[in-house]
Amino acid sequence: MKIKYVLVVIVVVVAILAIFALTQQKKTEQNLPPVKYEKPVITAQIRQISIKNFAFVPSDMKVKKGDIIIWTNEDSAPHQISGTDFKSDVIKTGFTYSSTFNQEGSFDYICSIHPSMKGTITVE
Numbered sequence: 001m002k003i004k005y006v007l008v009v010i011v012v013v014v015a016i017l018a019i020f021a022l023t024q025q026k027k028t029e030q031n032l033p034p035v036k037y038e039k040p041v042i043t044a045q046i047r048q049i050s051i052k053n054f055a056f057v058p059s060d061m062k063v064k065k066g067d068i069i070i071w072t073n074e075d076s077a078p079h080q081i082s083g084t085d086f087k088s089d090v091i092k093t094g095f096t097y098s099s100t101f102n103q104e105g106s107f108d109y110i111c112s113i114h115p116s117m118k119g120t121i122t123v124e
């Protein structure tokens, strides 16, 4: 009889503690500031320039800061892009070179194998 009574008391105490713990946890969760998830905004674009008939097509290109330019060699001859801040390896037929433009300004470049080939990238 006494053991039964002790058991009942223990069960009641444990139940009270469990309820107390659960309500405390709920309070803590409610006090946390809401978590804000912000989607990153990606505005960079990929721009393409062809190299054909010994010319950059288009030779003048306006891009926005952060844009990526991909040059593709569509000539049978190899070419090599050479600017002040960017320079490719020799680009064989069918191969590409890419560069990201993160600074505003006007950037002239040539083909270092055929220096009469000229182009300009204007970054706004």
Ligand SMILES: [Cu+2]
Pocket: 078, 079, 080, 111, 112, 113, 114, 117
């Ligand atoms: Cu060339």
